[in-house]
Amino acid sequence: MEHMHMHGSHDKLLVFFSYLIAVAASYTVLELAGIVGISKGRRRALWLVFGAVIMGMGIWSMHFVGMLALKLAVPVAYNLMVVLLSVMVAIVASLVALIVISQYRRGMLPLLVSGLLLAVGIFGMHYIGMFAxxxxISYRGDYVFLSFVVALVASIVALGLSSQLMMNRKAVSQAQKMISALVMGVAIVGMHYTGMLAATFEPESRSWLNTGVVLDQKWLAYVIAGGTLFTLGLSIIGVYISRRFSRKDTELLISEKWYRSLYENNQDAIISIDLNLRIIGSNPAATTITGISSKEFKEQPLTSILSIIAVEDQELIRDMFSQSLTGEQVGYETAITHRDGQKVDVxxxxxxxxxxxxxxxxxxxARDITEEKQAKEQTRYLAFHDELTGLPNRRMFSQLLSQTIEAHQESQEPFAVLVMDIDRFKLINDTLGHLYGxxxxxxxxxxxxxxVVTAQTSLARLEGDEFALLCRFSRERMNVTDITEQLVxxxxxxxxxxxxxxxVTASIGISFYPGHGQAAEELIKNAGTAMYEVKKNGRNDYQFFSDDLDGQIMEQLELESDLRKGLARGEFTVHYQPQIRAADNERIIGVEALVRWNHPVKGLxxxxxxxxxxxxxGRIVELGNFVLREACRQMRQWHDAGGPLIPVAVNLSSQQFLQYNLLEDIRDILRETGLAPEYLELEITESMMMDxxxxSAILNDLVKSGVRISLDDFGTGYSSLGYLKLYPIHKVKIDRSFISGITDSSDDRAIVATILTMAEHLKMQVIAEGIETKExxxxxxxxGCRDIQGYYYSxxxxxxxxxxxxxxxAEPVGIIV
Incomplete structure (x- = not known):
C-alpha cells in the first residue's frame, strides 16, 4: 500500500523563539565556562554538572520548540519516554564534552574530540526526539549528513570559546561572548532545521503506534520557550552573582597566598602567638635564626621563646609582651642563643x-642583626682606633684625655702627656717604601x-710616626722622666x-695638667711644641714644655711662611768654604757650597x-736645586776667569736624593751652566742609603755621568764599612764629632787613624771637616790626613x-786663625 507523503510548514514566531533559546543557551554556557575556569575541586565539578544541564536543556529546548513550530496536516502525538531519553542524551553529551575540554584545554585534538562527542549527542538528541x-518519517541521507556537519561545527566553535574562557576569563570580552552566542545560535538552529529538511512525514505508516500524548503544539511551544528563556535568564543571573562571590573568594584566596608567601619567604623570623600566649605558628626564618623547627615551636608556651633570650633581657621582653596585648607595638634589641650554642644578635x-x-x-x-651589629662595632672601632697598629687614634686619645681632665678637675691632681716622634722615620719610609714603613x-x-704601657698609661698613634702617651701619675708620686727614659x-x-x-731615636715632648693646659687639645699641642723643640735642637732627646716655647713655635711658623716668600724673592745666596791641602803649601783643592738666607728682618x-x-x-728640593745650579754656575765662571780647576761640593738632601728625576735634573743643570761633570762633587749621608x-742604582747612574760622590759625616751612621764596599764612593769626610776631641781622646784618634788606613787601602780620598785649632x-x-776643611783656614x-x-x-792663601 502506498503511503501519503507530506511536508509541514513552521510557525515563524516559534522559530524565532527557538533561535533565542539557542542564543541564550550559548551565552549561558560561555558564562559558565568562565566560572568553571576559576573554580577548584568540588565546586568545579558542581559547575561542570550545572553547565552540562544548562547546555543540554538549552539545546533540547531549542530542538523541541523547533519541532513544535512544525505545522502538519494531522495531529502528532509524542512518546514522553522517548522525549525524556532525548533530554538525557543532550545533557550527558554536554557533560562529557565539557569534562574533556576542561581536562585537556590546549591543542586541536582535545577540541576535535570533545566537539565530536557533543555533535554526536546533539545529533542523537535530535533524531531521538524526532523518533518520539x-x-x-523518512529521511534524505544527504541532508542528514549535512545536519551532522553543522552540529559538529557548532560544537567545536562553542567548546573552543568555552576552552578560552576556562583558561583565561579576560581573553574574551562581553561583546565577543554575545557575538559568539549569536553565531552559535545560528549554527544550532541551522543544524535543527537542516535535519528537519531531511524529514518526510507519512501519517499512516505509524498510526498503530499512536499511543503517545497529543499536545497543543502552539501554546506548549510558547510555554517551553518562555520557561526555558526564564530558566536561562535565572542561570545567567546566578552566574553573575556567583561570579561576584567567586571574585571575592578569589581576591581572598589571592590575598591569603600573598600573605602566606610573605610569611613563608620573609627573611625575618615571624612567630604567631594567640591570646593564651601559646605559639600557633612560625615561618622558616624563625627556624634559621633559632635552630628550632616549626613543629617544635607549635603549641609551645611563650616561655619557650623567653628561655633562649639573654637572661638580663628576659624580664623586659616579658613586659613588652604584656604591652603588646594592650594593642601597643614595641621593639627592642637583644641576643638569643641558637640551638647550636652560637650567640645571635636580634x-x-x-x-x-x-x-x-x-x-x-x-x-x-625578629631580625638577625649579628653582621649588622658587627659592622657597626667595626666602624666604631675604626673611628676610634688606628687601623695599622690597633692603637687608639687621636679622636679616642682626646676623649680619654678629656675624661681624665674631668676626673682630676676637682682635685687638680697633675698628670702628664707625652708626644713623641720617631726621628728619621720619613727617611725609612721614603727609602724602603711604605710597606716596610x-x-x-x-x-x-x-x-x-x-x-711602658700599664694600667696607668695609655698609648695612642696620633698620625704618621707621631705617638702620644697619657701618664696618670703626678710629679710627686711618679717620676715621668723614668717613663721617658724607658721609651728612649x-x-x-x-x-x-x-x-x-x-x-732610630725619638724626640719627646712632655706637658703637665693643669699647669700646661686645662683642655685636651691644649695639652697635646703643648707637648707637641716641646717635641718640636727637641727636633730643632738635634733630636734624640726629651723636653718639658715651658711658656717660652710658645713664642719659639710661633717664630718657627713665621719662619716657614717667610721661607716660601724668600724663595720667590731670591733672598737666598750661596757661600763657599775652601778645602785646603795642608801638606802641599796649603793650596786650595776644592770648595763646599753652603746656602745662606738674607732675611729681610733677621739678617743673614x-x-x-x-x-x-x-x-x-716640602721646599727642600726647590732650595737644593737652587744651591746646585748656583754652585755650578759660579764654579764655571771661576774656571772661565782663569781660576784653578777645582771641584765644588754640594750637599744633597734625602728628599732630593730620592727624587725620581734626580739624574735628569743634574744633567740639565750641568748642561745649562756648562760645568764639566768631573768638577761637581755630590755629598750624601749614610742615612740616604738604607735601601x-x-x-746603588742612583749612585751608579750619577758616577756614569761623570759626577763624583763624597760620603759626608762618615762614621756617625751604621754599617759604614758595608756602604764603602757596596757603593761607588770617591771620598769620605771625617765628621767633626771625631775632630773636636782628637787632641784629648785616644779613642777619637784611633777612629780617625782607622778611617785613614781603610780609605788608603780602598783607594779613596779623605777629608776632615771642622778643624778649628792648630793642635x-x-x-x-x-x-796622614792631608785634606782639611774648617774655620782654622776659613x-x-x-x-x-x-x-x-x-x-x-798672585795672592797667597789666606789663613784665619
Whole structure:
C-alpha cells in the first residue's frame, strides 16, 4: 500500500523563539565556562554538572520548540519516554564534552574530540526526539549528513570559546561572548532545521503506534520557550552573582597566598602567638635564626621563646609582651642563643594582631642583626682606633684625655702627656717604601706598648710616626722622666727589616695638667711644641714644655711662611768654604757650597735656622736645586776667569736624593751652566742609603755621568764599612764629632787613624771637616790626613770674598786663625 507523503510548514514566531533559546543557551554556557575556569575541586565539578544541564536543556529546548513550530496536516502525538531519553542524551553529551575540554584545554585534538562527542549527542538528541513523534518519517541521507556537519561545527566553535574562557576569563570580552552566542545560535538552529529538511512525514505508516500524548503544539511551544528563556535568564543571573562571590573568594584566596608567601619567604623570623600566649605558628626564618623547627615551636608556651633570650633581657621582653596585648607595638634589641650554642644578635618587634579593633594575638618579628651589629662595632672601632697598629687614634686619645681632665678637675691632681716622634722615620719610609714603613710602625708600637704601657698609661698613634702617651701619675708620686727614659731606651733598640738592622731615636715632648693646659687639645699641642723643640735642637732627646716655647713655635711658623716668600724673592745666596791641602803649601783643592738666607728682618741666617723648616714645608728640593745650579754656575765662571780647576761640593738632601728625576735634573743643570761633570762633587749621608738596591742604582747612574760622590759625616751612621764596599764612593769626610776631641781622646784618634788606613787601602780620598785649632791640624797631618776643611783656614765666604782671597794667582792663601 502506498503511503501519503507530506511536508509541514513552521510557525515563524516559534522559530524565532527557538533561535533565542539557542542564543541564550550559548551565552549561558560561555558564562559558565568562565566560572568553571576559576573554580577548584568540588565546586568545579558542581559547575561542570550545572553547565552540562544548562547546555543540554538549552539545546533540547531549542530542538523541541523547533519541532513544535512544525505545522502538519494531522495531529502528532509524542512518546514522553522517548522525549525524556532525548533530554538525557543532550545533557550527558554536554557533560562529557565539557569534562574533556576542561581536562585537556590546549591543542586541536582535545577540541576535535570533545566537539565530536557533543555533535554526536546533539545529533542523537535530535533524531531521538524526532523518533518520539508518533508519525512515520523518512529521511534524505544527504541532508542528514549535512545536519551532522553543522552540529559538529557548532560544537567545536562553542567548546573552543568555552576552552578560552576556562583558561583565561579576560581573553574574551562581553561583546565577543554575545557575538559568539549569536553565531552559535545560528549554527544550532541551522543544524535543527537542516535535519528537519531531511524529514518526510507519512501519517499512516505509524498510526498503530499512536499511543503517545497529543499536545497543543502552539501554546506548549510558547510555554517551553518562555520557561526555558526564564530558566536561562535565572542561570545567567546566578552566574553573575556567583561570579561576584567567586571574585571575592578569589581576591581572598589571592590575598591569603600573598600573605602566606610573605610569611613563608620573609627573611625575618615571624612567630604567631594567640591570646593564651601559646605559639600557633612560625615561618622558616624563625627556624634559621633559632635552630628550632616549626613543629617544635607549635603549641609551645611563650616561655619557650623567653628561655633562649639573654637572661638580663628576659624580664623586659616579658613586659613588652604584656604591652603588646594592650594593642601597643614595641621593639627592642637583644641576643638569643641558637640551638647550636652560637650567640645571635636580634632586633625584636612585638606587634599586636588587630581584628575588628580588638587584639586577636601577637606577632613576634625578629631580625638577625649579628653582621649588622658587627659592622657597626667595626666602624666604631675604626673611628676610634688606628687601623695599622690597633692603637687608639687621636679622636679616642682626646676623649680619654678629656675624661681624665674631668676626673682630676676637682682635685687638680697633675698628670702628664707625652708626644713623641720617631726621628728619621720619613727617611725609612721614603727609602724602603711604605710597606716596610708600615711594618716598622707596627713593630715600634708593639715595642712601646711592651715597654711602658700599664694600667696607668695609655698609648695612642696620633698620625704618621707621631705617638702620644697619657701618664696618670703626678710629679710627686711618679717620676715621668723614668717613663721617658724607658721609651728612649726601647726605641733605640734596632729593628730588623729587609735584611738589615734599622736604628732610630725619638724626640719627646712632655706637658703637665693643669699647669700646661686645662683642655685636651691644649695639652697635646703643648707637648707637641716641646717635641718640636727637641727636633730643632738635634733630636734624640726629651723636653718639658715651658711658656717660652710658645713664642719659639710661633717664630718657627713665621719662619716657614717667610721661607716660601724668600724663595720667590731670591733672598737666598750661596757661600763657599775652601778645602785646603795642608801638606802641599796649603793650596786650595776644592770648595763646599753652603746656602745662606738674607732675611729681610733677621739678617743673614745659616742653614741650621731654616733647613728644618724647608724640610717640613716640602721646599727642600726647590732650595737644593737652587744651591746646585748656583754652585755650578759660579764654579764655571771661576774656571772661565782663569781660576784653578777645582771641584765644588754640594750637599744633597734625602728628599732630593730620592727624587725620581734626580739624574735628569743634574744633567740639565750641568748642561745649562756648562760645568764639566768631573768638577761637581755630590755629598750624601749614610742615612740616604738604607735601601741598598735603590741607592746603588742612583749612585751608579750619577758616577756614569761623570759626577763624583763624597760620603759626608762618615762614621756617625751604621754599617759604614758595608756602604764603602757596596757603593761607588770617591771620598769620605771625617765628621767633626771625631775632630773636636782628637787632641784629648785616644779613642777619637784611633777612629780617625782607622778611617785613614781603610780609605788608603780602598783607594779613596779623605777629608776632615771642622778643624778649628792648630793642635787639631797637627794631629791630623801627623796621622796622614792631608785634606782639611774648617774655620782654622776659613769660614764659608761669599763668592767675591773667596775669589779675592783664594782664587787669584798672585795672592797667597789666606789663613784665619
Amino acid at each position: 513523534m508518533q508519525i512515520g 632586633s625584636i618587634n612585638i606587634a599586636p594582631v588587630m581584628v575588628d579593633g580588638l587584639v586577636a594575638g601577637i606577632y613576634v618579628i 708600615d711594618l716598622f710602625l707596627q713593630e715600634m708600637s708593639s715595642r712601646i706598648v711592651g715597654s 731606651a726601647a726605641i733605640k733598640q734596632p729593628i730588623h727589616l729587609k735584611g738589615r738592622d734599622l736604628y 741666617l745659616g742653614p741650621g735656622m731654616f733647613i728644618p723648616a724647608a724640610e717640613v714645608t 741598598a738596591s735603590r741607592a 787639631q791640624l797637627e794631629v791630623l797631618v801627623g796621622s 769660614k764659608p765666604l761669599a763668592a767675591e770674598e773667596l775669589e779675592r782671597k783664594y782664587l787669584r794667582p
